[in-house]
Structures are given as structure tokens and as C-alpha cells.
Amino acid sequence: EQTLKGKTALVTAAANGIGRASAEALAARGAQVIATDIDGAAVEALAQTSSNVTGYPLDVLDDAAVTALVASVAPVQILLNCAGWVHDGTILDCDSADWDRAFDLNAKATYRITKAVLPGMLDGGSGSIINIASIVSSEKGAPRRFAYGASKAAIIGMTKAIAADFVKDGIRCNAICPGTVQxxxxxxxxxxxxxxxxxxxxxxxxxxxxxxGQPEEIADMVCYLAGDLSAFTTGQAFAVDGGWSI
Ligand code: NAD
Structure with missing residues (x-):
């Protein structure tokens, strides 16, 4: 098992599910974890469980709050973009507010936070950005996941673009595509x-x-992508989906 000692990780949506399990797993491997969530009380409670975790309220839709948080914490070498939202419905059920919310929370927040964190990674000469997409994306269609699948596909596109632009600067960017996770x-x-x-x-x-799937099974992939074991890997979308996409 690799150590992440000496690295600082910023995690969004860290109060529950995949984000929480990932924050815990990164901390257990020695990273200093900045655990953020719109539910600030929940991440502050999470921080009580490990000396490697600090908790901060953060709404990923709030530009000013993202800028302020990134400016106020230590330089980050690992970024986990985990916040997301499922719109349940076909294109006919999706009004433009649903479309905007799916793209704001799934795609634009990933853009916003990565743009805020990346200059610090470039200054430090290294960084691993991990985006939680979904197997329901450009990888696979599923019923009633129109806006969700489209916005998660955008995350995979962003992942590859960032990987291509910064591959020579010590920055890696990968996506994880979970199947259905508890x-x-x-x-x-x-x-x-x-x-x-x-x-x-x-x-x-x-x-x-x-x-x-269990959130911990996605967190293991997060830790792999966060550290040096995956040093030769960038721009990829990793399915962790119980075989859904076979
Ligand atoms: P979850 O949906 O149960 O928890 C999400 C967390 O996000 C909550 O703690 C919530 O407070 C926080 N959150 C909501 N809006 C926010 C905002 N504006 N700013 C900051 N935090 C906010 O967790 P999950 O199901 O593990 O999902 C996490 C990610 O994994 C999402 O991007 C989701 O699309 C993706 N995913 C989940 C599954 C699954 O089956 N659970 C499958 C594929 C992908």
C-alpha cells in the first residue's frame, strides 16, 4: 500500500458516500485532507475522527467561496472533484433549469475548482486531479439519465483536455466511472x-x-490515482462498476 504522506488533498462533497470514504482513505494513507461539503457541520464532525482531516463548509456552486477557500488553505497536490447531482428523467422530463443544475453541479463545479487549484499545483510542479464521473456518461447510456449522462460525459472530456494540456508540467488528471454505489x-x-x-x-x-458497490471500493481507486503508484497514468476514465459496462 502506498503512502500519501506529505501530500495535501482537497475533497469536495466529503460528508457522505464516495467523497467521505475517499477523504477517510486518503487520510488513512497519510495525506492531509481538506474535507469540504455544503454540509459544513458534517465535515467538521468528520474532522474530529482523524488528525489528518480538517473540515470546511463549501458550496461548489459558489465561485467566491471556492476562490476564498483555495486561497486560505495549504497548496494542494491531490484534488478530488466529487460533488454531483442526479436528474432523474429523459430529455422530455428535463427542463432548462434541470439541464443547468446538472451541468452546474456536475461539470461547471469541476471546472471552477480545478481552475482555482491548478495554479498552486503548477507552482509545486506536481498534482493529481481526480474527477468522479460515472459509467453513465460517454461510456454507457442508462434509462432516465439524460442530463446526468450528458454532464458526466462532459467531465470525461474535461479530464482528457486537462491531462493533455498539463502532461508536461507534472500534472495528471483522471476520471473514475462508478457503477451503482451505496x-x-x-x-x-x-x-x-x-x-x-x-x-x-x-x-x-x-x-x-x-x-x-461500496464507497470504499471507489475510494481505493481514488487513492491509487492520487499517489505515485499511478505515476504513468493520465487522461483516463476508469470504470469501477461491478461489470455493468462489460
Ligand atoms: P451522495 O450523493 O450521497 O452525497 C453527496 C454529497 O454532496 C453530500 O454530502 C452533499 O451534502 C454534497 N453536496 C451536494 N450539493 C453540494 C454542493 N453544491 N456543494 C458541495 N457539496 C454538495 O454521494 P455519492 O452518491 O457517493 O455521489 C458522489 C459522486 O459520485 C457524485 O458526483 C455522483 O454523481 C457520483 N456517482 C455516484 C454513484 C452512486 O451510485 N452513488 C454512481 C456514479 C457516480
Missing amino acids: SPSLNERLAATGDFDKALAAFKERQPMGRL
Whole structure:
């Protein structure tokens, strides 16, 4: 197992699910973790559990708050863009406010935070940017994931563009494409269907492994991409999806 000692990691949406598991895993491997979430109390509570974690409230949609936070913390060598939002519906269900929200939270926030953090990485001569996309993106279509899939595909495009632009500067940028992963917002989506058990069974069935992923299984890939074990790897989209995309 690699050590991330001496590196500082900024994580968005670190209060729950994949972001939380990743913040914990990065800290366990020795990184200093700046755990941010719109739910500031939850990341401050997370910070109480590890001396390697500090918690800050951060709404990734707030330009000024992103700039202020990045200016106030130590230079970052690892950035995990994890905040995201699922719009449930086809193109016919997607009004322009839904489209804007999907692109604001999934794509534009990734652009905004990366742009704020990258100059510090360039000054330091190294950085690993990890974007949480989804297997539902340019990798695969899924029913009722129109705005979600389009905005997650944008993340993969951004990932490759950033990787290409900064490959000679010691910066790597990769995306992770999870399948269906157990998380609080997944539970809300299952409950919103009106029949939690039936929806859960359907989600499990589309995973060839017959089970949902656990956030820790995505966090392991985050840690791999964060550190030197993946030093020869950039611009890629890694499926961690229980075989959904086979
Ligand atoms: P989650 O959706 O359960 O938790 C998301 C966190 O984001 C919450 O703590 C919430 O407070 C925070 N958040 C919401 N709006 C925010 C904002 N404006 N600014 C900052 N934080 C905000 O977590 P999850 O399901 O693990 O999803 C995390 C990421 O993984 C998302 O980008 C999601 O699209 C992606 N993903 C999830 C799955 C899945 O099945 N769970 C699959 C593929 C991709």
C-alpha cells in the first residue's frame, strides 16, 4: 500500500458516500485532507475522527467561496472533484433549469475548482486531479439519465483536455466511472421511486456482480490515482462498476 504522506488533498462533497470514504482513505494513507461539503457541520464532525482531516463548509456552486477557500488553505497536490447531482428523467422530463443544475453541479463545479487549484499545483510542479464521473456518461447510456449522462460525459472530456494540456508540467488528471454505489443519495433515489425494495432489486440486477458497490471500493481507486503508484497514468476514465459496462 502506498503512502500519501506529505501530500495535501482537497475533497469536495466529503460528508457522505464516495467523497467521505475517499477523504477517510486518503487520510488513512497519510495525506492531509481538506474535507469540504455544503454540509459544513458534517465535515467538521468528520474532522474530529482523524488528525489528518480538517473540515470546511463549501458550496461548489459558489465561485467566491471556492476562490476564498483555495486561497486560505495549504497548496494542494491531490484534488478530488466529487460533488454531483442526479436528474432523474429523459430529455422530455428535463427542463432548462434541470439541464443547468446538472451541468452546474456536475461539470461547471469541476471546472471552477480545478481552475482555482491548478495554479498552486503548477507552482509545486506536481498534482493529481481526480474527477468522479460515472459509467453513465460517454461510456454507457442508462434509462432516465439524460442530463446526468450528458454532464458526466462532459467531465470525461474535461479530464482528457486537462491531462493533455498539463502532461508536461507534472500534472495528471483522471476520471473514475462508478457503477451503482451505496450512498445516502442513492437511498433517496430508491425511496423516491415509491417502491424502495423493487428499485433496489432492479439496480442490483443491472450490476453483473449482483450487488451494489461500496464507497470504499471507489475510494481505493481514488487513492491509487492520487499517489505515485499511478505515476504513468493520465487522461483516463476508469470504470469501477461491478461489470455493468462489460
Ligand atoms: P451522495 O450523493 O450521497 O452525497 C453527496 C454529497 O454532496 C453530500 O454530502 C452533499 O451534502 C454534497 N453536496 C451536494 N450539493 C453540494 C454542493 N453544491 N456543494 C458541495 N457539496 C454538495 O454521494 P455519492 O452518491 O457517493 O455521489 C458522489 C459522486 O459520485 C457524485 O458526483 C455522483 O454523481 C457520483 N456517482 C455516484 C454513484 C452512486 O451510485 N452513488 C454512481 C456514479 C457516480
